[in-house]
Amino acid sequence: MSDFDGAAMSRFVSTFADRLHERREELTQLDSAVGDADHGINMDRGFSAARAKLAELGEADLGTMAKTVGMTLISTVGGASGPLYGTFFLRLSTSLGERDAASTGELGAALRAALDGVQQRGKAIADDKTMVDALLPAVEAFDAASGDGIGPALAAAAQAAAAGRERITPLVARKGRASYLGERAMGHPDPGATSTTILFESLRDAVAAD
Amino acid sequence: MKKLINSTDAVVDEALAGMVAAHGDLLRVIEPNVVVRADAPRQGKVGIISGGGSGHEPMHGGFVGMGMLDAACPGAVFTSPVPDQMLAATKAVDGGAGVLHIVKNYTGDVMNFELAAELAQAEGIEVTSVVIADDVAVKDSLYTAGRRGVGGTVLAEKIVGAAAEAGQDLAAVTALAQRVQDNVRSMGMALTSCTVPAAGKPTFELGEDEMEIGIGIHGEPGRERRKLAGADEITEALMGPILDDGGFGSGDDVLAFVNGMGGTPLIELYIVYNKVAAMCAERGIAIARNLVGSYITSLEMAGCSITLLKLDDEMTRLWDAPVHTPALRWGA
Numbered sequence: 001m002s003d004f005d006g007a008a009m010s011r012f013v014s015t016f017a018d019r020l021h022e023r024r025e026e027l028t029q030l031d032s033a034v035g036d037a038d039h040g041i042n043m044d045r046g047f048s049a050a051r052a053k054l055a056e057l058g059e060a061d062l063g064t065m066a067k068t069v070g071m072t073l074i075s076t077v078g079g080a081s082g083p084l085y086g087t088f089f090l091r092l093s094t095s096l097g098e099r100d101a102a103s104t105g106e107l108g109a110a111l112r113a114a115l116d117g118v119q120q121r122g123k124a125i126a127d128d129k130t131m132v133d134a135l136l137p138a139v140e141a142f143d144a145a146s147g148d149g150i151g152p153a154l155a156a157a158a159q160a161a162a163a164g165r166e167r168i169t170p171l172v173a174r175k176g177r178a179s180y181l182g183e184r185a186m187g188h189p190d191p192g193a194t195s196t197t198i199l200f201e202s203l204r205d206a207v208a209a210d
Numbered sequence: 211m212k213k214l215i216n217s218t219d220a221v222v223d224e225a226l227a228g229m230v231a232a233h234g235d236l237l238r239v240i241e242p243n244v245v246v247r248a249d250a251p252r253q254g255k256v257g258i259i260s261g262g263g264s265g266h267e268p269m270h271g272g273f274v275g276m277g278m279l280d281a282a283c284p285g286a287v288f289t290s291p292v293p294d295q296m297l298a299a300t301k302a303v304d305g306g307a308g309v310l311h312i313v314k315n316y317t318g319d320v321m322n323f324e325l326a327a328e329l330a331q332a333e334g335i336e337v338t339s340v341v342i343a344d345d346v347a348v349k350d351s352l353y354t355a356g357r358r359g360v361g362g363t364v365l366a367e368k369i370v371g372a373a374a375e376a377g378q379d380l381a382a383v384t385a386l387a388q389r390v391q392d393n394v395r396s397m398g399m400a401l402t403s404c405t406v407p408a409a410g411k412p413t414f415e416l417g418e419d420e421m422e423i424g425i426g427i428h429g430e431p432g433r434e435r436r437k438l439a440g441a442d443e444i445t446e447a448l449m450g451p452i453l454d455d456g457g458f459g460s461g462d463d464v465l466a467f468v469n470g471m472g473g474t475p476l477i478e479l480y481i482v483y484n485k486v487a488a489m490c491a492e493r494g495i496a497i498a499r500n501l502v503g504s505y506i507t508s509l510e511m512a513g514c515s516i517t518l519l520k521l522d523d524e525m526t527r528l529w530d531a532p533v534h535t536p537a538l539r540w541g542a
Binding site: 004028032034035036037038042074075076077079080081082083084103121122174175176177179180181182 | 286292317321322348355358409414426430431
């Protein structure tokens, strides 16, 4: 399997945008149980715009592509998801730099930088019941499996994200609007951890499609 | 969904166009969707800006004008505005004396305003921020996102706006905004849910005989669902935590604000105010000023919120100062 290149980045963003659009109602439904019923709508709007911007950009290095996605998300998503997913892609951008392709290790380092950025921006830690509970195990699983190559590492990451999302569903939320609910948030899946799971599944499938 | 709209995608844009059509003497709208006071920037005056999701009208756009906000940044319905908006607003109102951001404490609003403040500072504009977090329904602890910004925001915008209009500097208006925040407490309740236009169905379901106590302003569920009760009992349920938490007591002068959530008529708000006044009188709390009406709403939700602000002489004087905005106007 080849490195993670610009074509893979395009497929990743495009696949994620498609799936957010398909699952827009589901994400909004999850958010109406614990938040303000806009997660699916906002993510769909932001990633559709990001995909369009990437298409306009044409050929570019990985850092420029990720920066374009991040800036577009910050400008179009709003809510908490805009700054958080925007920061995720901006940190990918800084880490990937002017590379046209990233090795498995380089992609892992970029994902780690993205995780750090999201945690700095949102100040969430493990078990706060946020997107971090899908993102953190995904990055750790990627690192642990990176010796097997990019495909298996991304498969492990996607699996860990989904498991993280399941694991926190029974918890009380400690960040974001769901935290206002106290025990009433228990048993509801977290919308942000759900969209982060879809992100890693999209990344896995975009690379596997090469 | 039954709404007086043309298309769910055009709700915010068309409402803003309508505001300009109605109040072009007070405000204008600049790209990307920022409501700006018609005569901004005013040289030497501190700029006061706020913003948040749409659906809370008249807040914030309806408070743009003389003696209150210099600019307001409306996001999509119930969604924080994006940093581009706050950056554009900050630049549009900067008269060389700096700009204060009044931010309601919601995770998204705080993060987007933070990003915007960083960008504005990078462009050489001095920016301070005060976060309003007055909703006593939320436990204020390390284990929540902290209290939400609700009714106290309206009072902060009026009082701080008057101070900026009177020529106070950035440090002074920032300290004043913080003082309002430290002395204000609110709590709300809902009789019905509301429907985000783009979602098409109610955010939550409430039975005919149910109410939600401790509701926020985004249709997010409150802290407790109860059997429907009379207005006096509901008022007691809201006032209790406000009085306790704020330490309001005998000898205090307060501003009492009874706010409608969007779908509750004024006649019911006065029934609530009547009980608020009685409860204050019993405790020796003097209502020195009041505000009754729908000023920070949650679309068509029925329900109300109550806000008490402990006043000092300066706050009272600034509350009385002239204001001329689409939603609040006196003395001008």
